[in-house]
Amino acid sequence: MTKKRTGVFVCHCGNNIAATVDVKRLAEEMTDEETVVYSQDYVYMCSDPGQNSVIQAIKDNQLDSVVVSCCSPNLHEKTFRDNAERAGISGFTCEIANIREQCAWVHKNREEATEKAIKISRSAIRRVAHNKALDPIAVPVTRRVMVIGGGIAGIQAALDVANAGLEVILVEKLATIGGHMLQLSETFPTLDCSQCILSPKMVEVSRHPNIKLMTYSEVQDVSGSVGNFRVKVLQKPTYVDPEACKLCDDCVQVCPVVVPNEHDLGLTARRAIHIPFAQAIPASYTLDVDACLGLNPIRCGKCKDVCEAGAINYDMQPRTVFEEVGAIIVATGFDLYGQENLGEYGAGKVEDVLDGLQFERLCSASGATKGHVLRPSDHKVPKEVVFIQCVGSRDPAQHCAYCSKICCMYTAKHARLYKHHVPDGRAYVFYIDIRSGGKGYEEFVQRTMEDDETIYLRGRVSKLHRTRDGKVRVLGTDTLTGQNVEIDADMVVLALAMQPSKGTEQAAKVLKIGRDKDGFLAEAHPKLKPVESVTAGIYLAGAAQGPKDIPETVSQASAAACKVLALLSQDTLSHAPTVAKVRESHCTGCEMCVDACPYQAIRLLNGKAVVNEVLCEGCGTCAGTCVRAAIDVKNVTQLQIHAMISAIMGG
Amino acid sequence: MVKVEDIQQCAAGLLEKGQVKSVLGFRRGTAGAMAEPCTITEAAEAGTLVWDPTCLNNLALYLVKDRKQQAASKTPDIRPIGIVAKGCDSRAVAVLLQENYFKREEVFVIGVSCEGTGVIDPKKVATLLKGRSPSRVEFDGADGFKLTLRGGEMQVPAREILADRCLECRAASPALNDVVFGEPSGERGYATPFHAAKEALGASETERWAAWEHHFDRCLRCFACRSVCPMCYCPECVVDSTSFVIEPQTSAEEKANRIKWCERSPNTSESAVYHLTRAIHLAGRCVDCGECERVCPVNIPLRLLNTMLEMEAFEMFHYQAGHDLSQASLLSSFRDEDPNSFIR
Numbered sequence: 005m006t007k008k009r010t011g012v013f014v015c016h017c018g019n020n021i022a023a024t025v026d027v028k029r030l031a032e033e034m035t036d037e038e039t040v041v042y043s044q045d046y047v048y049m050c051s052d053p054g055q056n057s058v059i060q061a062i063k064d065n066q067l068d069s070v071v072v073s074c075c076s077p078n079l080h081e082k083t084f085r086d087n088a089e090r091a092g093i094s095g096f097t098c099e100i101a102n103i104r105e106q107c108a109w110v111h112k113n114r115e116e117a118t119e120k121a122i123k124i125s126r127s128a129i130r131r132v133a134h135n136k137a138l139d140p141i142a143v144p145v146t147r148r149v150m151v152i153g154g155g156i157a158g159i160q161a162a163l164d165v166a167n168a169g170l171e172v173i174l175v176e177k178l179a180t181i182g183g184h185m186l187q188l189s190e191t192f193p194t195l196d197c198s199q200c201i202l203s204p205k206m207v208e209v210s211r212h213p214n215i216k217l218m219t220y221s222e223v224q225d226v227s228g229s230v231g232n233f234r235v236k237v238l239q240k241p242t243y244v245d246p247e248a249c250k251l252c253d254d255c256v257q258v259c260p261v262v263v264p265n266e267h268d269l270g271l272t273a274r275r276a277i278h279i280p281f282a283q284a285i286p287a288s289y290t291l292d293v294d295a296c297l298g299l300n301p302i303r304c305g306k307c308k309d310v311c312e313a314g315a316i317n318y319d320m321q322p323r324t325v326f327e328e329v330g331a332i333i334v335a336t337g338f339d340l341y342g343q344e345n346l347g348e349y350g351a352g353k354v355e356d357v358l359d360g361l362q363f364e365r366l367c368s369a370s371g372a373t374k375g376h377v378l379r380p381s382d383h384k385v386p387k388e389v390v391f392i393q394c395v396g397s398r399d400p401a402q403h404c405a406y407c408s409k410i411c412c413m414y415t416a417k418h419a420r421l422y423k424h425h426v427p428d429g430r431a432y433v434f435y436i437d438i439r440s441g442g443k444g445y446e447e448f449v450q451r452t453m454e455d456d457e458t459i460y461l462r463g464r465v466s467k468l469h470r471t472r473d474g475k476v477r478v479l480g481t482d483t484l485t486g487q488n489v490e491i492d493a494d495m496v497v498l499a500l501a502m503q504p505s506k507g508t509e510q511a512a513k514v515l516k517i518g519r520d521k522d523g524f525l526a527e528a529h530p531k532l533k534p535v536e537s538v539t540a541g542i543y544l545a546g547a548a549q550g551p552k553d554i555p556e557t558v559s560q561a562s563a564a565a566c567k568v569l570a571l572l573s574q575d576t577l578s579h580a581p582t583v584a585k586v587r588e589s590h591c592t593g594c595e596m597c598v599d600a601c602p603y604q605a606i607r608l609l610n611g612k613a614v615v616n617e618v619l620c621e622g623c624g625t626c627a628g629t630c631v632r633a634a635i636d637v638k639n640v641t642q643l644q645i646h647a648m649i650s651a652i653m654g655g
Numbered sequence: 656m657v658k659v660e661d662i663q664q665c666a667a668g669l670l671e672k673g674q675v676k677s678v679l680g681f682r683r684g685t686a687g688a689m690a691e692p693c694t695i696t697e698a699a700e701a702g703t704l705v706w707d708p709t710c711l712n713n714l715a716l717y718l719v720k721d722r723k724q725q726a727a728s729k730t731p732d733i734r735p736i737g738i739v740a741k742g743c744d745s746r747a748v749a750v751l752l753q754e755n756y757f758k759r760e761e762v763f764v765i766g767v768s769c770e771g772t773g774v775i776d777p778k779k780v781a782t783l784l785k786g787r788s789p790s791r792v793e794f795d796g797a798d799g800f801k802l803t804l805r806g807g808e809m810q811v812p813a814r815e816i817l818a819d820r821c822l823e824c825r826a827a828s829p830a831l832n833d834v835v836f837g838e839p840s841g842e843r844g845y846a847t848p849f850h851a852a853k854e855a856l857g858a859s860e861t862e863r864w865a866a867w868e869h870h871f872d873r874c875l876r877c878f879a880c881r882s883v884c885p886m887c888y889c890p891e892c893v894v895d896s897t898s899f900v901i902e903p904q905t906s907a908e909e910k911a912n913r914i915k916w917c918e919r920s921p922n923t924s925e926s927a928v929y930h931l932t933r934a935i936h937l938a939g940r941c942v943d944c945g946e947c948e949r950v951c952p953v954n955i956p957l958r959l960l961n962t963m964l965e966m967e968a969f970e971m972f973h974y975q976a977g978h979d980l981s982q983a984s985l986l987s988s989f990r991d992e993d994p995n996s997f998i999r
Contacts, residue, residue: 590891596754596987599988631986632893642914
């Protein structure tokens with residue numbers, strides 16, 4: 005084997021690295037390594053002059069391999085590998101030594117940090133000495149997209165992708181698309197009607213020739229990888245044929261079972277056979293099998309008897325459908341933090357204490373009270389209403405540590421809607437501070453305070469309870485005057501924290517994408533890859549990724565759609581060739597790697613493991629599991645790991 | 656009470672009918688009371704088989720050896736083999752089957768339940784008899800042994816001379832078997848499972864490290880523990896540079912680039928790497944047959960290392976090696992309810 009000719013390029017990253025690591029000394033000491041024939045340092049290696057200097061050095065010194073000591077490979081590995089290709093050598097002979105996140109940023113002592121940076125760089129040099137110039141694997145692409153979740157995020161993403169000419173499968177867990185936005189009455193900061201702006205989009209989805217809508221369906225399993233996913237979807241039976249159903253409502257009239265209506269958050273009731281709301285898409289009834297007396301004509305069967313169209317079929321079975329798609333957008337949305345978690349606010353058991361979504365249904369023209377604000381207990385117009393912000397949010401000790409972002413705005417909106425419905429009423433808002441960043445948001449809050457005379461009290465509510473005269477006594481403090489406040493309110497509205505929807509955890513598990521500490525879907529990079537998940541080909545949109553309002557959700561959905569379109573605009577995808585490789589002489593066929601592989605990329609053939617290079621993501625789980633050292637990931641071989649450890653140990 | 660005639664008849668029957676090419680069992684040894692492993696290939700030899708508390712060895716090892724021999728042979732004989740298996744031996748066979756080392760139909764397990772007792776620890780017997788050795792050790796009732804000595808017999812409660820592994824044994828009858836002799840028996844209440852490992856954990860970290868440093872310092876790197884272990888069947892041992900596999904297609908570069916994860920010289924740190932790596936490679940695979948500790952010429956308490964990992968596997972993942980043939984192996988399986996607080 006001829007000796008490698010490696011070049012080392014040390015980046016200052018402005019002062020990010022140079023302030024803690026002696027970059028000059030680092031660059032100089034690297035020339036002591038046997039394989040290093042060139043080294044240099046530069047203030048921003050990723051800048052245009054920086055990259056050009058790398059190209060120049062490769063050409064001038066006939067380098068065959070490159071080590072860049074800089075930031076995390078997550079950030080610029082691709083940059084420098086592409087750059088190496090431009091200089092005429094394989095990108096896979098370029099390795100990154102992370103001396104920023106793993107060194108400069110976490111240390112203070114310059115001397116020690118420099119020593120560590122030297123070790124990290126040296127280990128990368130030893131590693132790259134064994135790197136092979138690999139060729140990327142070309143993989144054909146399936147030009148179809150799946151969107152999971154039919155809220156505003158999913159609808160927007162599906163429409164954007166479909167309008168660009170790609171086929172979209174929109175999967176929604178409930179019987180209708182629309183999501184939480186459909187439950188809102190008006191939206192801030194313009195106070196336009198939520199249904200009026202969403203319904204046309206829903207209709208567009210149902211009529212779009214490129215969109216295949218699968219409601220009442222759940223994603224159960226995903227295999228394959230970017231460009232070629234195979235998704236298993238379970239379609240639950242609605243027991244009503246949407247084609248035949250004439251929406252006559254006769255079945256509802258005869259159904260004897262009454263249960264709370266989820267769409268109105270329990271403020272109204274519905275029958276076991278029901279249509280979620282009049283404008284539901286698809287426009288059809290659903291038989292709630294959990295509530296139904298039992299799909300058995302002997303026990304009840306009234307709905308089937310009365311249906312003249314013959315649309316009801318008790319024998320409908322769940323259907324499992326497999327869909328091949330190239331990319332997936334996850335928009336599983338949010339749920340409110342449960343009131344039952346809030347003992348101090350009655351744990352959901354005190355009457356006339358509502359959550360924000362229930363209040364939306366009270367204000368909505370299609371809601372429980374046909375748009376009149378009446379309190380649920382006695383249907384009287386509430387004259388004093390207390391709104392409490394940050395309920396469950398910003399409370400690391402007991403509830404969620406994060407800010408739910410939209411509560412300041414929607415509480416202001418609630419207060420205004422209330423004042424518009426009940427002009428002689430009085431609205432109080434308890435707040436910690438007001439976060440109204442956004443176009444027109446601050447002005448909106450100011451108008452709530454000034455034009456609509458809402459009383460804002462800075463402080464938290466410690467407790468509330470029901471009084472004998474049918475009011476809700478709210479005990480809080482006003483920290484601006486330093487006084488305790490006691491309000492006998494007719495109604496209390498809690499601005500509950502947003503949390504990832506109940507299905508998000510399951511979706512993340514099935515899709516093998518990460519979640520953050522609060523359970524929201526994790527983006528690949530908070531700044532540079534905000535809509536990408538950690539798994540290639542899976543994108544994120546909406547509140548499942550973090551609390552956000554409608555404008556932001558729509559922007560993110562369109563951004564995700566744009567990423568998908570860019571991905572699927574190519575005929576083939578280039579798959580990283582750093583995949584697992586089996587050493588046949590050592591493989592005993594114990595099948596442990598087959599079980600351990602998260603991508604189902606390994607199988608047993610004639611008693612030996614075989615890797616499907618297209619499916620393999622090079623994660624190395626197999627290499628970690630194999631006790632026989634019979635499987636290696638290319639360019640991260642055990643020999644290389646051994647060389648890296650030796651270098652770090654000073655060998 | 657297991658009758659040795661039953662085992663002999665079974666072995667003879669299998670050989671006569673040609674169901675197996677050979678039967679792995681125990682016969683009377685040439686030195687003292689101890690039984691020794693044997694392979695019989697003729698029905699007529701079945702009479703030499705014995706069954707008593709000195710049948711210490713894990714015979715699954717010889718299945719592995721046969722497998723290796725057949726793999727290297729030009730005319731491999733892959734007819735099934737019969738094996739006399741105690742609870743621990745059958746677990747070893749189960750793990751080997753789980754790892755596809757051979758097929759279920761290639762082995763006929765003649766299960767023997769240890770019932771109320773188990774096998775002896777020769778060191779404990781020597782201590783008890785102050786150095787004298789018995790000429791015969793037999794089962795005696797439900798929980799005792801009968802030792803024949805020059806000048807008479809003596810009855811000893813099993814508890815006093817049972818091997819440590821038998822004291823802690825949770826499954827004394829072979830769950831995996833084609834035929835089984837003796838009463839089924841699980842935990843016998845001599846000592847709670849993982850008793851020794853838990854007791855060792857009582858010491859402080861410094862004390863434990865000092866103890867293991869002392870043990871590893873003594874290690875000769877004779878590799879007896881590896882040789883006797885039925886799970887150590889890898890063609891190349893990753894922690895031993897003396898066992899590199901060289902095949903016709905092994906390239907010069909591969910030969911040059913072989914990794915020495917640990918050096919050959921038996922110093923404390925290298926020996927520690929050897930033993931700890933071996934212990935980790937046995938996690939979820941070790942069936943606690945105690946053979947490694949028995950054969951160690953310098954008395955390193957290797958069973959402690961291995962049972963410690965078995966304990967973790969059991970307490971964290973409810974996993975017991977060799978108990979269920981159909982379950983995925985510990986290291987390659989993941990269940991949603993596995994404790995994973997460290998992953999987030």
